[in-house]
Amino acid sequence: MKRPESTIGSMPISLFPQAPVMSPARLGEATHCPYCALQCGMYVNGDISDGTLTITPRHDIPANAGGLLCQKGWTAGELLTGGARLTTPLARAGHTSPLSPVSWEDALDRVAGAVREIQAEHGDDAVAVFGGGGLTNEKAYQLGKFARVALRTSQIDYNGRFCMSSAAAASNRAFGMDRGLPFPITDVAGAGAVMMVGGNVADTMPPFMRHLRNTLIVVDPRETRTARQATLHLRVTPGTDLALALGLLHIAITEGYADEDYIAARTTGFQEVRASVASWWPERAERVTGVPVAQMREAVHLLGSARTAMILTGRGAEQHSKGVDTVTAFINLALTLGLPGRAGSGYGCVTGQGNGQGGREHGQKADQLPGYRRIDDPAARAHVAGVWGVDPDALPGPGRSAYELLDSLGTPGGPRGLLVFGSNPVISAPRSSHVTERLAALDLLVVSDFVLSETAAMADVVLPTTQWAEEHGTMTNLEGRVLLRRQAVAPPSGVRSDLAILSGLAARLGLADGFSADPGTVFDELRRASAGGVADYSGITYERIASETGVFWPAPSEDHPGTPRPFLDRFATPDGRARLVPVDHRPVAEEVDDHYPYYLTTGRVLAHYQSGAQTRRIPALNEAAPETYLEIPPDLAERLNVTSGDMLTVTSRRGSTEAAARVSRAIRHDTVFMPFHWEGANRLTNPALDPVSRMPEFKVCAVRIERRDAAPSGERRLGA
Ligand SMILES: Nc1nc2c(c(=O)[nH]1)N[C@H]1C(S)=C(S)[C@@H](COP(=O)(O)OP(=O)(O)OC[C@H]3O[C@@H](n4cnc5c(=O)[nH]c(N)nc54)[C@H](O)[C@@H]3O)O[C@H]1N2
Ligand SMILES: Nc1nc2c(c(=O)[nH]1)N[C@H]1C(S)=C(S)[C@@H](COP(=O)(O)OP(=O)(O)OC[C@H]3O[C@@H](n4cnc5c(=O)[nH]c(N)nc54)[C@H](O)[C@@H]3O)O[C@H]1N2
Numbered sequence: 001m002k003r004p005e006s007t008i009g010s011m012p013i014s015l016f017p018q019a020p021v022m023s024p025a026r027l028g029e030a031t032h033c034p035y036c037a038l039q040c041g042m043y044v045n046g047d048i049s050d051g052t053l054t055i056t057p058r059h060d061i062p063a064n065a066g067g068l069l070c071q072k073g074w075t076a077g078e079l080l081t082g083g084a085r086l087t088t089p090l091a092r093a094g095h096t097s098p099l100s101p102v103s104w105e106d107a108l109d110r111v112a113g114a115v116r117e118i119q120a121e122h123g124d125d126a127v128a129v130f131g132g133g134g135l136t137n138e139k140a141y142q143l144g145k146f147a148r149v150a151l152r153t154s155q156i157d158y159n160g161r162f163c164m165s166s167a168a169a170a171s172n173r174a175f176g177m178d179r180g181l182p183f184p185i186t187d188v189a190g191a192g193a194v195m196m197v198g199g200n201v202a203d204t205m206p207p208f209m210r211h212l213r214n215t216l217i218v219v220d221p222r223e224t225r226t227a228r229q230a231t232l233h234l235r236v237t238p239g240t241d242l243a244l245a246l247g248l249l250h251i252a253i254t255e256g257y258a259d260e261d262y263i264a265a266r267t268t269g270f271q272e273v274r275a276s277v278a279s280w281w282p283e284r285a286e287r288v289t290g291v292p293v294a295q296m297r298e299a300v301h302l303l304g305s306a307r308t309a310m311i312l313t314g315r316g317a318e319q320h321s322k323g324v325d326t327v328t329a330f331i332n333l334a335l336t337l338g339l340p341g342r343a344g345s346g347y348g349c350v351t352g353q354g355n356g357q358g359g360r361e362h363g364q365k366a367d368q369l370p371g372y373r374r375i376d377d378p379a380a381r382a383h384v385a386g387v388w389g390v391d392p393d394a395l396p397g398p399g400r401s402a403y404e405l406l407d408s409l410g411t412p413g414g415p416r417g418l419l420v421f422g423s424n425p426v427i428s429a430p431r432s433s434h435v436t437e438r439l440a441a442l443d444l445l446v447v448s449d450f451v452l453s454e455t456a457a458m459a460d461v462v463l464p465t466t467q468w469a470e471e472h473g474t475m476t477n478l479e480g481r482v483l484l485r486r487q488a489v490a491p492p493s494g495v496r497s498d499l500a501i502l503s504g505l506a507a508r509l510g511l512a513d514g515f516s517a518d519p520g521t522v523f524d525e526l527r528r529a530s531a532g533g534v535a536d537y538s539g540i541t542y543e544r545i546a547s548e549t550g551v552f553w554p555a556p557s558e559d560h561p562g563t564p565r566p567f568l569d570r571f572a573t574p575d576g577r578a579r580l581v582p583v584d585h586r587p588v589a590e591e592v593d594d595h596y597p598y599y600l601t602t603g604r605v606l607a608h609y610q611s612g613a614q615t616r617r618i619p620a621l622n623e624a625a626p627e628t629y630l631e632i633p634p635d636l637a638e639r640l641n642v643t644s645g646d647m648l649t650v651t652s653r654r655g656s657t658e659a660a661a662r663v664s665r666a667i668r669h670d671t672v673f674m675p676f677h678w679e680g681a682n683r684l685t686n687p688a689l690d691p692v693s694r695m696p697e698f699k700v701c702a703v704r705i706e707r708r709d710a711a712p713s714g715e716r717r718l719g720a
């Protein structure tokens with residue numbers, strides 16, 4: 001297979017001539033990239049103060065074996081210094097006054113004072129916490145504990161709800177455990193055939209392409225860089241992957257690809273699922289999905305006849321109001337083909353954020369306690385309360401999910417104070433203008449960040465924090481491999497770590513103990529809190545991680561080798577069998593019509609990360625991708641009489657935004673695409689939620705497109 005052009009390979013990192021004077025850096029620490037779930041290994045060498053800081057790839061980390069980094073990784077050092085960095089706490093004299101510098105004592109006193117006031121008047125749940133999947137395990141754990149013990153609030157959730165929560169729920173349902181890839185990433189390279197459903201790893205995790213060596217089937221409405229490398233590309237209509245999976249399963253069963261011995265030995269529920277797909281004739285699936293029957297047959301044949309095969313899902317399949325059922329349908333297909341729990345084969349979710357895996361295990365999720373325990377399970381509450389030294393009855397119950405939490409801010413009965421650690425919802429939440437209004441209605445908004453993100457810019461108090469290369473902590477990558485991110489440089493004076501911030505706030509709220517600022521101490525407590533849980537970290541130590549190049553959880557004791565492939569002998573369900581669960585297709589939450597005739601889908605570009613808070617502040621990345629755009633099919637461009645670069649107005653039922661046209665044959669005739677790294681895309685998106693995962697429908701809503709200079713017309717039909 002051809003390598004993707006120019007996205008990987010070696011590139012010298014630029015130096016920082018205008019770097020401020022800082023304390024001398026330590027040399028050549030082995031650490032990991034600040035961004036995505038691949039957690040590529042890198043060395044940070046040299047000294048910020050004399051501009052000699054360099055980043056070079058490590059060769060010992062399998063995810064980026066061969067020493068690959070993407071452009072974001074190469075340039076990651078630039079935010080350690082430079083003008084974008086926050087180095088002093090900021091606060092407002094009054095709600096409408098500008099942010100101005102204050103001392104740490106003053107900032108933390110204000111936050112604790114306001115929290116006390118709000119809780120005294122409105123109750124403990126009136127203060128909420130919003131976390132992030134980029135936080136280290138130590139921070140995610142401590143944030144959950146801080147919410148439940150120091151704030152005594154049930155109102156905590158995090159941006160992972162917007163990320164892989166649908167796949168997590170589907171994996172829990174089918175396998176009794178959600179470990180994104182339940183096998184090492186190197187297994188992917190050995191698989192004879194891989195089907196990637198709604199993932200564009202050539203742009204989102206370029207070194208992942210090295211692990212896609214054999215037959216590749218891509219399911220995506222767009223001909224992405226990943227799709228261009230594929231043997232077969234299924235150009236599905238947005239929001240119809242569930243019907244596609246049902247059609248594929250129908251074909252697999254009727255054409256003799258079902259692995260009957262495996263189904264009998266390792267699964268339950270096959271008969272019900274077989275009955276449920278009986279009416280999903282390939283022709284019916286073609287009508288719903290737009291994918292030709294011949295291509296569906298070809299896909300099943302490629303997967304079914306390969307010696308080893310994998311089905312992987314990305315956000316394209318998952319970020320829908322039926323994301324859980326869609327992933328379930330692909331897991332049903334994988335189980336019917338006999339893939340999960342077999343060496344070299346399987347189903348996996350390609351987790352996205354740096355600590356997207358670990359961040360969903362240790363208690364920053366509304367319904368969860370450390371070790372991937374459920375907060376409504378009495379035994380789990382008793383165990384964790386024991387580690388925390390509190391009464392189990394004092395632990396709050398489950399709170400609102402991410403969007404529901406944001407939607408409730410400042411409403412009667414909703415939280416009046418919010419603490420944000422590691423997210424920028426002003427840009428990244430669905431129906432963002434509404435979310436911004438809710439944030440503005442708060443009595444207290446506190447943001448911990450190292451840059452003045454759009455959310456931080458709205459805050460009453462901004463707490464400047466340390467970042468990746470300035471602190472120790474563990475990250476669990478997309479394989480479930482727990483890695484050690486080592487401190488490589490000294491932080492600028494004036495910033496504090498998130499752990500130190502939580503420690504300072506807890507002390508002011510009357511808890512002098514139990515909130516250490518030392519990552520090693522917090523990790524040891526996390527190990528005890530996770531012991532006996534699904535995600536058991538009790539046998540993992542910093543020393544082991546360093547000497548073993550990461551440890552796969554579960555690792556229930558220090559002499560346990562860790563678990564690279566947890567399902568080889570049995571699944572994590574009570575009877576050890578995987579469950580096939582019948583699911584049916586349903587339409588998207590918002591169908592196209594005469595007024596809103598195009599499907600809008602959203603996603604990522606190579607050069608920017610998430611809300612762009614970090615990468616839009618890095619000159620080389622901004623040069624590579626300076627502004628947002630709307631990818632449109634040629635026939636729409638013709639109808640609007642526009643060419644690439646002309647400005648368009650895009651309107652959905654929730655709002656309107658402008659973007660330059662990018663005319664492309666790579667997109668379906670009924671679909672347009674906008675990246676969400678800039679303000680705009682999420683003004684349009686639909687917060688319809690999946691009933692199980694509470695995942696918003698980021699990947700499809702109905703829009704109308706006009707030339708910006710055209711007369712506004714609510715009624716005019718521009719449709720396909
Ligand atoms: N450069 C970059 N890399 C990143 C990130 C980033 O922001 N920038 N973020 C990280 C994070 S947190 C995540 S979650 C991952 C996400 O990684 P991916 O899942 O690869 O990224 P997306 O671009 O969100 O979506 C993937 C594809 O889904 C397609 N798609 C849209 N709608 C549908 C649909 O209805 N069905 C199907 N089958 N496909 C559809 C889109 O066209 C897109 O090409 O990336 C990680 N890596
Ligand atoms: N339309 C649309 N919207 C989407 C998506 C989509 O595909 N389409 N994808 C969704 C997905 S998958 C995700 S994951 C979300 C992500 O969206 P966000 O949650 O907004 O993610 P980031 O931009 O990574 O925000 C992280 C913020 O925290 C800061 N930060 C980073 N590390 C730390 C730390 O250790 N401590 C502290 N205190 N701050 C830190 C960063 O500077 C940044 O401001 O967006 C979702 N939104």
Ligand code: SF4
Pocket residue numbers: 033034035036037038039040064068069070071072073074204205206207
């Ligand atoms: S692929 Fe992900 S982890 Fe690797 S360098 Fe790029 S952003 Fe960093």
Ligand SMILES: [Mo]
Pocket residue numbers: 162163164352353
């Ligand atoms: Mo994500």
